[in-house]
Structure formats: structure tokens, C-alpha cells
Amino acid sequence: MTVSFTLNGKSTTVDVPLGRSLFDFLRGSGIFSVKFGSDKGEAGCDTVLINGRAFNASLVLMHSVAGKEVETLESLVEDGKLHPLQQSFLDAGAMQSGYTAPGMIMSIIALLRENPYPTEEDIRDALAGNLDRETGYVKPVQAVMDYLASRCIELVEMKNTNKNSC
Amino acid sequence: MWPSIKEIIFPESLDHAVTLIENGAEFFAGGTYLVADRDSSIHTLIDINKLISNDITVSYGGVEIGAGADLQKFIDTAVSVNPDCRLIKAAKWSCSSKNIRNQRTMGGEIAKRRINSEVMVFLLVVNADLTIFTDKEKTISIRDWNGKGIITKISYYPARLESVEIQRYSVIPSAPAVVIAAGVRKGNMLTFTVGGKAIDFSRFVLPIKKYEENRLENFATKAAGNFFNDHYGSVDYKRHLIYTALKRMKEKL
Amino acid sequence: MAEMKYIGKKTPRVDGYSLVTGQPVFADDVHLNDLLHIKILRSPYAHAKIVHIDVSEVLKMKGVVDVITHKDITPRYFTTAGQGYPEPSAYDTLILDSKVRYVGDRVAIVAAESVEIAEVALEKIVVKYEKLPSIFDIREAVDNPSILHKGEDKAGIADFNRNIAGHFDAEVGDVKKGFAESKQIFEKEYSLPYVQHCHIEPHVALTWIDENNRLVIRTATQVPFHVRRIISRILDFPMSRIRVIKPRVGGAFGGKQEILTEDVCAAVTLRTHRPSRLELTRAEEFHASRTRHPQIVKFKIGVNEDFTFNAIEMNILENSGAYGPHALTVMSVTASKSLGLYRSPNIRVNATAVYTNLPVAGAYRGYGAPQGFFPLESLVDEIANELGLDPVELRHINYVREGDDVPIAQILGEGREGFPVVIRSCGLHQCLEEGEKLIRWNDLRKGKKSGIFRRGVGVAIAAQGSGIAGIDMGSVFIKMNEDASFNLNLGATDIGTGSDTAMAQIAAEVLDVPVEKIIVYSSDTDLTPFDAGAYASSTTFISGGAVKKAAEEAKRQILERGKKLLKVDKAEIEDQYVVAADGKRISYQEVCTKTLYTEEQMQIMATASHTSFDSPPPYNATFADVTVDTETGFVTVNKIVSVTDIGQVINPQMAEGQVEGSIPQSLGYALSEFLVFDNKGSPLNLNFNDYHIYTAIDMPEIVTKFVHTHEPKGPFGAKAVAEIPINGPAPALANAIFNACGVRIRELPITPEKILNALPKD
Numbered sequence A: 001m002t003v004s005f006t007l008n009g010k011s012t013t014v015d016v017p018l019g020r021s022l023f024d025f026l027r028g029s030g031i032f033s034v035k036f037g038s039d040k041g042e043a044g045c046d047t048v049l050i051n052g053r054a055f056n057a058s059l060v061l062m063h064s065v066a067g068k069e070v071e072t073l074e075s076l077v078e079d080g081k082l083h084p085l086q087q088s089f090l091d092a093g094a095m096q097s098g099y100t101a102p103g104m105i106m107s108i109i110a111l112l113r114e115n116p117y118p119t120e121e122d123i124r125d126a127l128a129g130n131l132d133r134e135t136g137y138v139k140p141v142q143a144v145m146d147y148l149a150s151r152c153i154e155l156v157e158m159k160n161t162n163k164n165s166c
Numbered sequence B: 001m002w003p004s005i006k007e008i009i010f011p012e013s014l015d016h017a018v019t020l021i022e023n024g025a026e027f028f029a030g031g032t033y034l035v036a037d038r039d040s041s042i043h044t045l046i047d048i049n050k051l052i053s054n055d056i057t058v059s060y061g062g063v064e065i066g067a068g069a070d071l072q073k074f075i076d077t078a079v080s081v082n083p084d085c086r087l088i089k090a091a092k093w094s095c096s097s098k099n100i101r102n103q104r105t106m107g108g109e110i111a112k113r114r115i116n117s118e119v120m121v122f123l124l125v126v127n128a129d130l131t132i133f134t135d136k137e138k139t140i141s142i143r144d145w146n147g148k149g150i151i152t153k154i155s156y157y158p159a160r161l162e163s164v165e166i167q168r169y170s171v172i173p174s175a176p177a178v179v180i181a182a183g184v185r186k187g188n189m190l191t192f193t194v195g196g197k198a199i200d201f202s203r204f205v206l207p208i209k210k211y212e213e214n215r216l217e218n219f220a221t222k223a224a225g226n227f228f229n230d231h232y233g234s235v236d237y238k239r240h241l242i243y244t245a246l247k248r249m250k251e252k253l
Numbered sequence C: 001m002a003e004m005k006y007i008g009k010k011t012p013r014v015d016g017y018s019l020v021t022g023q024p025v026f027a028d029d030v031h032l033n034d035l036l037h038i039k040i041l042r043s044p045y046a047h048a049k050i051v052h053i054d055v056s057e058v059l060k061m062k063g064v065v066d067v068i069t070h071k072d073i074t075p076r077y078f079t080t081a082g083q084g085y086p087e088p089s090a091y092d093t094l095i096l097d098s099k100v101r102y103v104g105d106r107v108a109i110v111a112a113e114s115v116e117i118a119e120v121a122l123e124k125i126v127v128k129y130e131k132l133p134s135i136f137d138i139r140e141a142v143d144n145p146s147i148l149h150k151g152e153d154k155a156g157i158a159d160f161n162r163n164i165a166g167h168f169d170a171e172v173g174d175v176k177k178g179f180a181e182s183k184q185i186f187e188k189e190y191s192l193p194y195v196q197h198c199h200i201e202p203h204v205a206l207t208w209i210d211e212n213n214r215l216v217i218r219t220a221t222q223v224p225f226h227v228r229r230i231i232s233r234i235l236d237f238p239m240s241r242i243r244v245i246k247p248r249v250g251g252a253f254g255g256k257q258e259i260l261t262e263d264v265c266a267a268v269t270l271r272t273h274r275p276s277r278l279e280l281t282r283a284e285e286f287h288a289s290r291t292r293h294p295q296i297v298k299f300k301i302g303v304n305e306d307f308t309f310n311a312i313e314m315n316i317l318e319n320s321g322a323y324g325p326h327a328l329t330v331m332s333v334t335a336s337k338s339l340g341l342y343r344s345p346n347i348r349v350n351a352t353a354v355y356t357n358l359p360v361a362g363a364y365r366g367y368g369a370p371q372g373f374f375p376l377e378s379l380v381d382e383i384a385n386e387l388g389l390d391p392v393e394l395r396h397i398n399y400v401r402e403g404d405d406v407p408i409a410q411i412l413g414e415g416r417e418g419f420p421v422v423i424r425s426c427g428l429h430q431c432l433e434e435g436e437k438l439i440r441w442n443d444l445r446k447g448k449k450s451g452i453f454r455r456g457v458g459v460a461i462a463a464q465g466s467g468i469a470g471i472d473m474g475s476v477f478i479k480m481n482e483d484a485s486f487n488l489n490l491g492a493t494d495i496g497t498g499s500d501t502a503m504a505q506i507a508a509e510v511l512d513v514p515v516e517k518i519i520v521y522s523s524d525t526d527l528t529p530f531d532a533g534a535y536a537s538s539t540t541f542i543s544g545g546a547v548k549k550a551a552e553e554a555k556r557q558i559l560e561r562g563k564k565l566l567k568v569d570k571a572e573i574e575d576q577y578v579v580a581a582d583g584k585r586i587s588y589q590e591v592c593t594k595t596l597y598t599e600e601q602m603q604i605m606a607t608a609s610h611t612s613f614d615s616p617p618p619y620n621a622t623f624a625d626v627t628v629d630t631e632t633g634f635v636t637v638n639k640i641v642s643v644t645d646i647g648q649v650i651n652p653q654m655a656e657g658q659v660e661g662s663i664p665q666s667l668g669y670a671l672s673e674f675l676v677f678d679n680k681g682s683p684l685n686l687n688f689n690d691y692h693i694y695t696a697i698d699m700p701e702i703v704t705k706f707v708h709t710h711e712p713k714g715p716f717g718a719k720a721v722a723e724i725p726i727n728g729p730a731p732a733l734a735n736a737i738f739n740a741c742g743v744r745i746r747e748l749p750i751t752p753e754k755i756l757n758a759l760p761k762d
Helices: A022-028 A084-092 A101-114 A120-127 A138-165 B014-020 B032-037 B071-081 B086-094 B098-103 B106-112 B118-125 B213-224 B235-252 C016-020 C056-060 C115-124 C175-181 C224-234 C262-272 C282-288 C327-339 C369-387 C391-398 C407-412 C428-439 C441-446 C499-511 C539-566 C588-597 C652-671 C729-741 C752-758
Strands: A002-007 A010-015 A047-050 A053-056 A069-071 B007-009 B025-028 B044-047 B056-059 B062-066 B129-133 B137-141 B150-156 B163-169 B179-186 B189-196 B202-207 C036-042 C048-054 C064-068 C106-112 C126-131 C164-172 C184-192 C204-209 C215-219 C242-245 C276-279 C295-303 C309-321 C346-355 C453-463 C473-480 C486-490 C518-522 C571-574 C577-580 C585-587 C605-611 C619-629 C635-645 C701-706
Touching (some): A047 A101, A053 A101, A084 A101, A084 C016, A101 A120, A101 A138, A101 C016, A120 A138, A138 C652, B014 B150, B056 B071, B062 B071, B086 B163, B118 B163, B118 B179, B118 B189, B137 B150, B163 B235, B179 B235, B202 B213, B213 B235, C036 C262, C036 C282, C048 C106, C056 C064, C056 C115, C064 C115, C106 C262, C164 C309, C164 C327, C175 C346, C184 C369, C204 C262, C215 C224, C224 C242, C224 C262, C262 C276, C295 C369, C309 C327, C309 C369, C327 C346, C327 C369, C327 C407, C369 C391, C391 C428, C391 C453, C428 C441, C428 C635, C428 C701, C473 C539, C486 C499, C486 C539, C499 C518, C499 C539, C539 C571, C539 C577, C539 C585, C539 C588, C539 C605, C585 C588, C635 C652, C652 C701, C652 C729
Parallel strands (some): B007 B044, C309 C346, C486 C518
Antiparallel strands (some): A047 A053, B056 B062, B129 B137, B129 B150, B163 B179, C036 C106, C064 C106, C164 C346, C184 C295, C204 C215, C204 C276, C571 C577, C577 C585, C619 C635
């Protein structure tokens, strides 16, 4: 089966067997940020974005991504520079082994696109499908809150600068 | 990888789609249940995503949900229509993973008929209508659907949701509920639906005027007949949970 | 002590960048050409003989490359437990056996060109079983006519004819007399269930033959050196030709202190000369890897007039499952950690581990201690309530103090008699005081207890160890580069704990260089010196000790070289310079560059090993605030406060992370996690929809605090952190439930039905 879609901004056409999951395809292509968590696909360490929303790649068959835009954690780093959310995860120490960090970060990226000002409840809801056994979710949630706070400060500063320039 | 899949068909029309169903062939919309189980007896997927709408429209008449709409979209829309309704908010517990709610379709959730799905309990208690395509489209009550055909549309009437309640009991919030009970009041009638880790839903209608304590008890006993002993508790305990749920809802309704 | 620059300071992880960017750093993040995929056929029966096994049809299948049954493997008994040698666990296991002892036991191995082919092939293996009677009830195991491990060729089983995997008893003082003298005696029995680690990364191993004809094992393990030793013996392959690489590990909690994939993978590679991969499925993780040991624990405590404890007696019946990895040592930790918490002149313990036809238990964070502290801390709470004392007060009266020795802990050791145990640092007093404030102990404990929803608080204290005294050893190699960076190669296994960063901080502190200057490489049996492995909370304390020693030696060399280069007798190190009294100075860079290239050339480098005859206990007080719905029995956890004494904290953020990660594991133990089996021993809940671990929306408010103590035996005063915080939440929760509604549940998990049934009916 031939499937054409966009992977991390690049249009891609691949020939895959029927019944192949997006997870298998991505790992087979060297996209290792998606991780195996469970046979039933419920662990969430395989979170990717499809047309901007978060999905578990293990539960998505390749034919379903035809014509769509798939993004993985690999797309976040630009010119060797971390996405500010990744930086927040680093600064907050939001990982122990880090095995589940990519999935959590992608779930939050999706949340921020639909809602730039989420509450803690929204953050936890977005992370509910990202099972983790190491952090108690304390520092990952903190990392997102820190990120939001720093962005608010940035916005205020931007506003102030604009005022000054007026 | 789901190695037993030998064919994926994209039918041109619903007419075409329904002729394709046979042993080993399944309609495929969101696919979360199917792909999680990867049943090796399934060899053909009939992908109906292009044939069913995923739009949700809200009008005076009610809420109309294309069966292809995902659970998350349904919950977001329904909550915006009835922002204070605990029952609708609880629908998200049918699947605590937002990622999976993004993918799972309303039609699939109904077709799966999972007894401990809050979405199902919601649709049953509000007595939603389903539009089903068999050889033509027809609209029936969700309670009357026999599982045949393709669900294309679900509709319910927010006006009916003036007084609704839900009780759910699960070991931790994210875990599928052991007992889910929902109730609505419409005029002088109370309607309850009970689901959970059980073999079937139960439904119960009670005229408020004739309310007597033992009627709730009788209903709880009847509903508990659908439950079984397991590590979450005995049938007797679940009967008690159902009764407590009904009593609590009755007080609020 | 001088102000420290890096110890106790917030320090970003040395591997942080690679982790947040999803770099291919885990065991399975590699593509190997010509890779074989392995699947294991597992027993559908709890106890059976394999009377016939036919793989001829399978071998004809396209894509199947190798099939292995018990007939193909020379039987060499071993223990899957990755412990120091000689292992205190019984040698009762074969790679493949002609008998299966639990549902999920290995029957055959298939290696194929793809996972899918291997899976189909499993179904085509013809096996005839002769079913044998099974034992599922732990109380029926001893002297059961059905014997799991017959055979004299197995070693280290306490009494295989009676299904006893391990046994010990020990006494200090005279317990009989102690109880006779006591004013009041309290005795209760508690039961602990099967639970699973649920590290999100499963067990996964890849093996191949490298360009030098050596066997390489890349595996998610806590114990690379034990893997090398055990694989060499059971596959009769020279150790010199085995290299074990431990990449980043995605969580382990003791589950990866076990040889569960490496033996199979290596066997396939040695037979086929092809790279092989075996990854366990989540279902296999649940029932065919390892679990926490279920136990039935009886505690009896005799109390004096002044509320001090006069005698403590403990009886342990442990379910080891079908095999005995860690059977003896886990229950010796159950006993030694809980019996080391309180002063009592008379102490006795009797412990028996039995075989049953259920999943195999193993090491799991806390290593038996949680199974001891739930009973102990529940009973101490019961005593306080019976005597009308504040539970915090009763603990203050009885817990050990600095300067105490703990003879029972010495007798019990770990698998064999240990070393004198003296408490040199104990912050329990501060832990309890801090915790009381943070949970609002007095307000909530004495608050109103009526109505349908009732709120209550509970407390539990606990101890753990820091490594295994006299057994664990860690070693490191450090060398200096001309830009004043240092390679720190160490055997210590960072399994997601962040220990690489902690080790770098210790080296940085000693050498007085920024942490970024320390390049850590951990755990490769070819490239790093030996380490016993990441278990028993040993890394900070044991391996950290080795890092400190090696760094000090490197620093001594820098100073010596610096003095020579400056031509002075006396100098000091200051901010990456060697500085003489007259102000002359030479930079680290110059010292190293000159030493490497021009002046009396040599490499500034050092090795060091560290072991300890002490295992200083870290301490913890955990408080729980709960609300019980007395109409349904459901419990809501509002808040958990965990206050811990780990001596000097090396990395506050990572230490907090260890505590925060422990709490949901222990809450799950108490409330939501339990493996269930049908009446044939088949497990029923093998995925995360049916086995409920805490998610982001289930978490109560968590408050984590450390109190300051200084452990004289630890590097910079540090003790261990990895396990201690998992002991408290379950008993604190049970005690909070009692405080809220007067119900005492002595059997985990605490299900709502148990609470409801115990509530007085009105």
C-alpha cells in the first residue's frame, strides 16, 4: 500500500504493508522518540501529532494518515535549539528516566495549540493518557506551568516594549 | 503491525459499504478498539471515514453529531452547550486518555457497546436517536438498535437535560468505572440508566409521584443482576453501590 | 564544612538534552541488519510436565530461523536474580525446562525474520502437557504433596521436599520473657498482594556477534556485570568474549535486576550467528516477568507501662511464586528494615518463603521493606489508638536514636549474617515535626468525624538502607583531559534515577570544576570498571563513595603536578588553578597539557573502589489526608506529605523526583493495583485498562521535604534516596482511613467493599 503524507514538514510517500501501524513505521524509519509502552497502545509514550492533535501512534494504522500532517518530537528542535517547552522540562527536572518525556511533551504541544492558556486541570487532562511510573507527574505539570508563566512574562514585556516604541 | 489484514477497502458509498460486510470484515472508523485488539480473525477493514460526517451541529432542535466525530470533539461541544452539566463532563471518563478520545469516534463507541462507557450511559439516559444506514437511512432510539448497519448520526435534545445527574465509582478516577449510574428528570418522570463492569445496561423509569424508597431498592437489585463477582467487589456490594447512586441522584434530581 | 558549590545544588541532568529531544539512547533505539525477532511460547497451565513437544511444522515455515525447546539446551541451573556472587537465591531455574510451574512459564523459543512470523509460529508448536496438581494458596504450600522443585541438582533451596524456598529465624534478648513482662500485648496479621513494577520501558535486549567475534548484549538492565557473569556460565561461553552494554534504561524498580531476556537472546545469537532482539509484551511484563513478593505478616508487640516497646515478634510467610529469585533476601529485608525502626530489648523473627504455582516474585523498589512497614506501621497506629496516645507521640517514644546499635539487623544481614549496625544519623524527629505542620495534623486528626464524607489523617514512619553492607562494591575510573574536562567511567548503572548526574556532581565538587566538565559514561562491561549494580539504594552511597575517592586522587595528582610546574613545595587548588603561597598560579588546562605533552609525561588519572560495612538507613515520615465516603467505602486521597532524611541531599530536584515517583506506586499498592488470577492460576488483568496505575488526573496534592542530617559514612554526608519514600504512603493511608471512619483494613489492597463491610451498620 502506498501512503503519502507529511512527516515533520517533509512530504513523504512510502510503501507499507497493510495493517502496519504508524508506530512501527516511525520506529522503522529511525524516529525513536516514539516509545513502546503497551501491546494495547494505551500507554501514551508513543504520542505524535496528526493534523495538530495528539494521538497514540500504536493505535493509528498507516492508511489513516494518508494526506495528513504527522509531527513527532524530532520536529521541535530548530537549528539545534530546544523548543521552550523542552527547556522547561529540562529546567524543572520533569523526568527521571526520560522514557516518557517525549510523549508528554507532544501531548502538551497539542494542548497549547488548541488552548494557549490552559489551567492545571487542562494540563493534567492532556497528560492523563501519558502513563508514567517515575515522576508522579509533579514535575512535568510544574514544567508546563513554568513554561506558561515564562511566556506570560514574555508577552507582558513585549507589550511594554511596544508601548515604549509608540 | 496487524498482520492478518489482507485488504483495506474504501467504499464509494454507504450502499456499497453495507454489501461488503461479512465474516472477518469490519467497519473501520477511529479504529482504537480494533487496532488495540488486532484480532487475527479479521482480514478486511472497510474504512468508512469518508462516508460519515464528523460535524457536530447545535440548533434549537438539538445536538446532531456525525458518527465520525471523535469523543473529544463531542465532549467539547456538548460541554459548551450545557456547561454546568456534570453528566456531560463525565463523558470523558469513558476513556481517560485524551489522545485516545481524539481518535475514538462516537459511532465506534456506540457500535462497541461497552457497558462501562460513560458516553454510552449518557446517550442511553438522554435517549439519543441514532440514524442508521442498512439499505436506507432510518432514525431510531439508541435503545432499539440491534447492532446492524452503519451509524451515521446521533442526536439528542439539550432541552431534555435540565435536570440530569451522574454517579460513577472507580478505584481511581482514571480507571474504567465499576458502576456508572445516570438519571434525568423529565416532567414527572425520572429515568435512570446503569452501566459499569457488567454484562448489560439497565434502565428504569420512575414516576416521581409514586416514589417509594423500596422502588429504588428493587431497581438496584434488578440492575445488579447484570453484574458479577470480581476483584472489584461482590454482586451484593455492587447492588449497594447502585442503590446508593440512585438514592443520591434522586435527591439531586 | 566549607560551603559546597555543586552538592545540594540544583543541577540539570547530564543526559537531559538527549532525553528531552528523544535521542536514540535506550536499548531498543538501534537498527541492526539481518535482525532476528524472538517470541516465547508460554505455558497455559499452572503446573504441568511437557511430555511431548513437536516443532517440525514450525521449522518448515518461511521466515522461521530457529526454534529452541528444553531438549536443545544443556541444563544448567541458575537464579534469574542479578545479585552479587555467590547469589543468596536458589539455583532452581533453567533457560527452558521440561516442567512448567506457572501460567506464563517458558515452553519454547522461536526466532524469525519478523515479530509477526514468530507470533504465528508459536501457535504451530505442538505441545502435550501432563497436568500436575497446583498450589495457589500460600498457606497450603508447605508440606503439600505437590512438590514444585524436586531434584538434588538444584542448589540453595531451603527444603525442596516441603516447597520451602528460604527460611530463617533470629532472636535478640528473650522474647518470651519480654512479653511476660509487658503490660499490654498487641498482635495482628496483615496480608500483601501481588503487584507489578510497571516500568514503562519493557524488558528488552539485543544481541549480536561483533567484528571481533565477541557476543555483545545491549540490554535494559540494572546489573550489566551480573548479566555477563550469569550468561557466561549458563551458556558456557567465555566471559572474555561477552560485552554487556547498558544504555539509558526507561525505569526498572528492581524488575531489571533479573535475567529475563538476555539468556534467550544470547542463546539465539550463538546458535544462529545473527543479531537477535527480544522485547517482552506488556502482558508478559505483568505475569511472566517479576512482581513484588506477596506476604502474610504477623506482628506482636509488648508494651511497657511507659509506652516503650519491650518485645516484638514477627512472622513472615512469603510467596515466592514458581521460582525463588530474591526469596530469602527480600524477606530478610522485610524483617531487618522494620525491626530496625524501633527500640526493643527483645526481638524475634521467623520467616519462610514458599513456592506456589503463581507468577515469580523478585526485587521491587523497597525490596521487601514495604511488606514489613505496612504491618508494623498499622499495628503501631492501632496500639497508639488503643492506648489513647497521639500516634506521632508513640513513635517519638520508640524509634531508634543516633548512637543506637541494632543487633537484629546485624544478625539478619541480607541472606547471611551482616555487620554491626550503628545509627549515626537519624532525622525522624524532624521528619515527624515537619510533616505534622504540613498536613495540619492536630486540626485534621481531631476534626469532626461524622456525616457521610469523613476526613482523616494518618502517619507512618520508615527506614531503608544505603546499599548492602559488605556486599555491594562500586568502582570508577577518572582521567583528565587538557581542557580540564574529566572522563568519569563507572560501573554504576543509571536506570533512570539520574545517578550519572549525581556522580558528576560529586566529582565536580571534589575537583572544583563545573559539572559540565565531567563527562560521565556508565555501564559497559568492556569500558567501565565493575559495579554490583543499581539496586538496594546503593548508587549514591557506594558508587558515590568510589567517585569521591577517585576524584580526590586525581585532584592530588593535579596538585602535585602543579607544584612541580610552579617549582614550589606548597600550593592549593582554587577555582581550576593550582595556586602557590606567593600568588604564582597555573591553570588546570596548563597542568594537564604540560603533563600530557612535555613535562614528565603521564596521564592524570585515578581508579577507586568503594565498599562499606555500613548501610546507613535513610528515614521517612509520610502523612496522608483522606476522605472516606462512608456510604460506598470509596476513599479519596487529598494530600500526601513525605518528609525524608537522606543525609546531605546531592541533587534536590532529582531527590524530590524519587519521592514523587514513589508515592503513586505505594498508593497504587494500597488502593488500585493488584494482579488477579482465576481458579486455574491464569492472570486476568494484563494491561493498563485493567491494572490501574496512577495517571496525572489521579494524583493527590504531593508535598515533598527533606530534613537536614549528616551521615558520617556517606559521601559528603549523603544517604540513599531511591527506595525509602515507597514505604510510608500505604500504611499512612490505612491509618488515615482509620482516623476518618474507625475502620482498620489489614489486607491490601484496601477495596471500598472491605471498608464498607467493616463500617458499623446503622
